[in-house]
Amino acid sequence: MKRYDLIVVGAGPSGLSAAIEAAKKGMRVIVFDENDRPGGQLFKQIHKFFGSKEHKAKVRGFKIGEELLEEAAKAGVEVSLNSTVVGMYQDKEITVRQGEEIFHYKGDAIIIATGAAENMVTFEGWTLPGVIGAGAAQTMMNLHGVKPGNKILMLGSGNVGLVVSFQLAQCGCEVVALVDAAPRIGGYGVHAAKVARTGVPFYLSHTIVKAEGEDHVTGVTIAEVDSHFQFIPGTEKHFDVDTICLAVGLSPMSQLLKMAGCDMVDDPKRGGQVPVVDEYGETSIKGIFVAGDVSGIEEASSAMIEGRIAGITAAKYLGYMEEAEMQESVSSNENALDGLRQGMFAPKNRGKLIEKTEEGIDISINLLKKGFVADDEIERFPGVTHQVGVHPVMECTQNIPCNPCQDACPKHCIRIGDHITALPAVDEFAKCIGCGMCVASCSGQAIFLVDETYEPGFATVTIPYEFLPLPEKGDKGYGLGRDGSKVCEAEVVEVRTAKAFDHTNLLTIKVPADMAMKARFFRG
Template sequence: MGNKVIIIGAGPAGLSAAITLAEKNIGVVVIDEYLYEGGRLLGQLYEETPNKWWNGIAESERLLARAKELNVEFSLQTSVSDLEKIDQDWVLHTNKGVFHTKQLLLATGAAESPFPIPGWTLPGVMSVGAAQVMTNVHRVKPGKRGVIIGVNVLSSAIAMELQIADVQVAAITLPAANLLTINSSNPLEVMNSLLYVSHMAPSPLIKIGSKFMKNEILKKLGIRFYPKDGVKMWGIPIMLRKAVIEIVGKDQVEGVVLATVNIDGSIVPGSEKRIDVDFVCIAGGLYPLAELASLAGCPFHYIEQLGGFVPLHNEQMETNLTGLHVAGNITGIEGAKVALAQGKVAALTIASKLGASVTQIDIQQAIENVETTRANAHIQFHPEVLVGRQKMKEIWAQTLSHTLS
């Protein structure tokens, strides 16, 4: 096992990297804790342009077929509990034994950030990603009629997927303001993030209106006069002036209590109103799933534009620890296509270290492909992702100069 590259994570970054390495005749083992390969791809289904769909399941099947054709080895339902460096080897402790490798790629992806709301422990409350997996992977409806709490790029995309599956979404609304929902409960902050998903809206009026909303004065006016009952996208009211203050029900979700909010997110007293639903999705956004990099001893930096704490890495997807590489959402929250492109960069970097026929031009072209893919991304999870990427470049350069001095 020690002479094979190990990749943790069978999502888009991991599969892309595995294929690239195997094409260079390098042995690969891909470890994942889930039942199937594909990661977050398995839940994705959205229209990129009129009549052109991104089907994550079809994409994962295509990647998996190519990986198996190249004899990539998979170890599924395998959880990594510890990670350490012993001599020149990375040693992985799992529920299926100990794995050794000299070159390790962490492609662990992202996890969801929930936020607490009174009643959130009732059966029928779930993360928006769980609703996506239930619907698109397992073909089970999360309920008949629900509410999504949290207005952001992720909730907007998944709401559309639920509608396609004939699941009624009564509204996408804000959470009530508390210490854990500071940005997601502020109508102005939320409108900023929505501007980067407006191109997905079926209404030309919303698409045109979003261009005007990039002016700060017009934005504040837009929030002030935003309809209390929301603006509909795909027939779903997007409510920037309503917040869920409580989820109600005896033995399961039976409804939510909505209240009108002022432009600063504060509740308007006496505006509470109950609506009936049988499920609730909480959409608090995504953060890089980077615990294994932490166990390895990799330094971290908090970069808000990348979704939180991100392991130190360079454009070649190397960390500052010999033999440890990262790719995909562990490096910052972006879409599957960016993760696919990053996986290729990481694989080429690893292959060059192992003596395969890879030139610096090959690696540079792959890096440029990541940048092009990012620039053309259909969905941007953070409007200032380029700022975040630049920050990481600067931190890496500073770290390198300190090391050399």
């Protein structure tokens, strides 16, 4: 039996973060993961993260994964892949299947960071080939370069459903509809808005009746549901699709903790069966800690911070840190974690209808029900202003923990302030130079540069653009509104790419002057 100071189960963002912190304190650490590569979900995540600099804001998920792996290697963390932990016992002994053999390991402390598994829903035809989870779609697209399908219906409007829908469009798939049984969108409005302006229709208070096809999916029927989630007769809608993608939530993979005898609780707000833990992530069994989605479903940024806290407290538990040092380190991480747990999407607000922003502005009902802010609603938000010459227009309308735009602007045109969830506003005394750094840095692709006085009768709109093929200067097409409908003719007048933009291209289109505040996407 091999022995380590610390055993970490799961090489995702939380597990690697925990291992790094512990190894930095001189502990002998091993991480087990059942997959053939470490990093967990990070390497599927090609989008830019939210938060602040400390939270890896505006950095793409796979880059964060690369940074964590490099940091773990430097710290001396041993990572064992293709190693499935099949048993854990109260004396901190685990059994691991590696190949065709079972090995025994013992740790003086254990951190469980096994993450979560995708939920499924059942409906007629749900076992047909072509019905897949959103995570599987991401794996196919972003890890293996394979299109999951050609015409796809997405079920689920949480952040996963919204992000994957956008990535499906980037992959060249046609997302025919985004459907959710809930009466309002569950994820960030900025994620919904970037999907809506590509032309994807939202069907809230709808769900799948049946998948159609003999040996694979050839179509799908959805229908509206009432307040009790029962189908309303006569509301059926049919779509020709070859793929149905499900993004209906996650459940913590807490089986090892149950096996070890840790106290558990059924908490729907945290995703299901989760361990009872103290403020440091320690379970009812001393020396067994948890981090990440296994203790409650949150974003990867939160999981990394929880991992660091678990690694630090495990080091203190085994005598590698003094109490004062541990408290100082944990406190700074808890402050960072608390920052991510603020705003409209804070854990305490799950399931609640928030009607006003922190600033007292009415939330866009159209955004919650249709995925985009209506033209007659957008002007109420502080980031939407009118000026002579080029200026930023920030269509960030919900209080989410994110502020990279404030740091990105070299002229300090954008201000959010000390409270990370505040809506961005424009400093009327600062002069925009049109560099586009704010547009490229926005994780929600919610910032545009507008020149309402470009030339007589015309304006320009600079939009973030992450699709291929990239349009060229002189290309003519259409400007699409926030709902994805054609609102005007448009001509590409400039295309900018730069290393600092991190693969977000800036596309400047010329549109009629009265479309400056309406055209938000380009289609050739």
